[in-house]
Amino acid sequence: AQSVTQLDSHVSVSEGTPVLLRCNYSSSYSPSLFWYVQHPNKGLQLLLKYTSAATLVKGINGFEAEFKKSETSFHLTKPSAHMSDAAEYFCVVIPYSSASKIIFGSGTRLSIRP
Amino acid sequence: DVKVTQSSRYLVKRTGEKVFLECVQDMDHENMFWYRQDPGLGLRLIYFSYDVKMKEKGDIPEGYSVSREKKERFSLILESASTNQTSMYLCASRAGGGTGGYEQYFGPGTRLTVT
Numbered sequence: 001a002q003s004v005t006q007l008d009s010h011v012s013v014s015e016g017t018p019v020l021l022r023c024n025y026s027s028s029y030s031p032s033l034f035w036y037v038q039h040p041n042k043g044l045q046l047l048l049k050y051t052s053a054a055t056l057v058k059g060i061n062g063f064e065a066e067f068k069k070s071e072t073s074f075h076l077t078k079p080s081a082h083m084s085d086a087a088e089y090f091c092v093v094i095p096y097s098s099a100s101k102i103i104f105g106s107g108t109r110l111s112i113r114p
Numbered sequence: 115d116v117k118v119t120q121s122s123r124y125l126v127k128r129t130g131e132k133v134f135l136e137c138v139q140d141m142d143h144e145n146m147f148w149y150r151q152d153p154g155l156g157l158r159l160i161y162f163s164y165d166v167k168m169k170e171k172g173d174i175p176e177g178y179s180v181s182r183e184k185k186e187r188f189s190l191i192l193e194s195a196s197t198n199q200t201s202m203y204l205c206a207s208r209a210g211g212g213t214g215g216y217e218q219y220f221g222p223g224t225r226l227t228v229t
Contacts, residue, residue: 036220041225042222043221043223044206044220045220049217090157094216094217102147104156107156
């Protein structure tokens with residue numbers, strides 16, 4: 001069975017310091033992996049996606065993620081946090097075999113301290 | 115630019131009312147989805163549609179129905195709204211003819227309150 005685990009429910013960093021949001025997945029087949037961001041009372045916006053091309057994926061707003069098959073991880077990073085990065089972040093797995101199933105992580109709330 | 119729009123950002127309805135939530139996408143996507151999002155429960159799939167007039171139940175279809183008469187429009191219907199349907203409702207669309215691997219694009223959400 002496919003699943004996705006976000007290891008931290010809440011991460012707090014100071015502005016200008018690095019961000020690391022952790023995600024582990026479980027999938028029988030080659031999954032497609034995504035990170036979405038949700039600002040308060042807004043919909044989900046796609047940050048980046050991995051679909052079996054390069055293992056290091058660059059997204060919008062300076063975020064990137066590295067697919068590590070040996071560790072079944074897809075952690076999201078950013079070198080320098082900005083106040084506008086404060087939001088909820090979701091790691092998502094879409095199994096290749098499924099037309100509809102999208103598996104969401106439970107979310108990580110990112111807070112930025114001035 | 116990809117666009118998914120939802121008819122209302124905020125909606126307040128009374129118990130027992132029939133409620134329509136509409137979603138429109140301009141990307142010619144085959145697949146459309148309705149989710150609800152609740153604190154501590156994450157996003158849960160209510161219904162999805164893979165073609166005009168085609169629909170399948172998601173994880174929590176009870177109390178909801180859907181309609182897809184045109185490719186770009188997917189409606190969620192609450193036949194008789196109840197207070198436990200107070201939630202954030204998110205619509206999404208996705209390209210692809212059958213298998214997965216394609217990202218979903220989300221609308222801004224409708225925050226529905228049933229009193």
